[in-house]
Amino acid sequence: KKSVKDIDVKGKRVFCRVDFNVPMQKGEITDETRIKAAVPTIQYLTEQGAKVILASHLGRPKGQVVEELRLNPVANRLSEILAKNVKKTDEAYGDSVKAEIEKMEEGDVLLLENVRFYPGEEKNDPELAKSFAELADVYVNDAFGAAHRAHASTEGIAKHLPAVAGLLMQKELDVLGKALLDPDRPFTAIVGGAKVKDKIGVIENLLDKVDNLIIGGGLAYTFIKSQGHEIGKSLLEEDKIELAASFIEKAKEKKVNFYMPEDVVIADDFSEDANTRHVDITDIPSDWEALDIGPKTREKYAEVIKGSRLVIWNGPMGVFELNVFANGTKAVAQALADSANTFSVIGGGDSAAAAEKFGLADKMSHISTGGGASLEFMEGKELPGVVALNDK
Numbered sequence: 129k130k131s132v133k134d135i136d137v138k139g140k141r142v143f144c145r146v147d148f149n150v151p152m153q154k155g156e157i158t159d160e161t162r163i164k165a166a167v168p169t170i171q172y173l174t175e176q177g178a179k180v181i182l183a184s185h186l187g188r189p190k191g192q193v194v195e196e197l198r199l200n201p202v203a204n205r206l207s208e209i210l211a212k213n214v215k216k217t218d219e220a221y222g223d224s225v226k227a228e229i230e231k232m233e234e235g236d237v238l239l240l241e242n243v244r245f246y247p248g249e250e251k252n253d254p255e256l257a258k259s260f261a262e263l264a265d266v267y268v269n270d271a272f273g274a275a276h277r278a279h280a281s282t283e284g285i286a287k288h289l290p291a292v293a294g295l296l297m298q299k300e301l302d303v304l305g306k307a308l309l310d311p312d313r314p315f316t317a318i319v320g321g322a323k324v325k326d327k328i329g330v331i332e333n334l335l336d337k338v339d340n341l342i343i344g345g346g347l348a349y350t351f352i353k354s355q356g357h358e359i360g361k362s363l364l365e366e367d368k369i370e371l372a373a374s375f376i377e378k379a380k381e382k383k384v385n386f387y388m389p390e391d392v393v394i395a396d397d398f399s400e401d402a403n404t405r406h407v408d409i410t411d412i413p414s415d416w417e418a419l420d421i422g423p424k425t426r427e428k429y430a431e432v433i434k435g436s437r438l439v440i441w442n443g444p445m446g447v448f449e450l451n452v453f454a455n456g457t458k459a460v461a462q463a464l465a466d467s468a469n470t471f472s473v474i475g476g477g478d479s480a481a482a483a484e485k486f487g488l489a490d491k492m493s494h495i496s497t498g499g500g501a502s503l504e505f506m507e508g509k510e511l512p513g514v515v516a517l518n519d520k
């Protein structure tokens with residue numbers, strides 16, 4: 129895919145879709161990773177003398193104006209980061225916005241209002257896409273995190289303008305693409321999280337590519353159950369037991385080393401002050417619940433990680449939000465941080481939040497800014513926001 133570096137943007141109005149969908153609490157941004165991740169593209173464009181028109185969604189306002197979901201706090205923070213005034217409009221298209229753009233000089237940055245205030249955004253309404261396109265001469269998509277959505281500002285607009293990738297988009301596609309197409313080996317995938325249901329596509333796709341598949345988190349207990357063990361009150365997806373067993377079979381056929389927990393942390397309650405014990409997976413009492421991987425498993429997983437040249441990690445190993453059940457996830461993050469020869473790719477969302485919580489985020493080789501988008505990419509799906517880029 130062509131990037132913003134392959135085209136001439138001087139003096140041009142550039143509609144740059146970014147993913148500023150950042151977590152907020154009471155009007156305060158609680159994690160600005162995504163804002164910082166878009167800065168290289170914005171800075172490049174301003175240095176080249178473009179007029180930079182930024183667009184993003186925030187939250188899920190469902191086509192209505194929701195006051196708390198205006199992008200004003202983001203504009204303020206971005207102004208500080210860029211050390212340059214970023215003007216913010218109260219609309220995302222139309223005459224008032226056009227008038228603001230008229231006033232822009234080369235190197236100026238403008239942030240449009242939350243594009244999801246308009247029902248046409250998520251419907252990918254061609255009229256709205258056209259209205260966005262009328263604002264600019266060039267379209268740049270740097271919103272990797274929203275690239276799995278075929279919306280007016282991520283997909284529809286690209287039909288009307290020369291459309292290329294931003295630098296963050298390009299980096300995400302390069303790293304994740306190389307991992308799936310031409311991985312350094314041994315290649316290990318760590319798949320965790322609550323539900324098998326959410327990870328079926330990823331496990332299926334990765335089974336064809338990896339040397340080692342490690343599982344953990346809530347979804348592991350359906351796998352453990354599928355091997356005939358009793359799991360007490362641990363999470364179980366009854367309708368996925370057969371599928372779990374078939375994945376284990378497939379791993380054998382494909383000569384993929386399959387690792388599931390050998391021991392677990394069990395608790396008599398889902399809370400920070402529950403009574404907890406370590407047991408083997410064959411010994412989970414019927415009225416206890418497993419909420420993390422145990423010490424033997426942590427050691428084993430760390431060993432596999434250290435012997436790998438590439439690891440993709442998606443999903444925590446336990447309920448890491450509660451400190452008593454965080455050690456498994458922490459051990460995985462620590463092993464990735466400690467292995468200098470392992471290229472570590474963290475699929476966004478919860479694993480990224482975990483790495484952050486343990487203060488290990490800057491030790492990872494690549495943390496994706498996409499949760500859903502990186503998941504769909506790892507499932508082998510095409511991302512509509514990427515497909516739409518016409519490279520003109």
Ligand code: 3PG
Binds near residue numbers: 187499
């Ligand atoms: C994300 O946070 O994963 C992206 O910004 C997409 O948000 P969405 O799931 O509301 O489409």
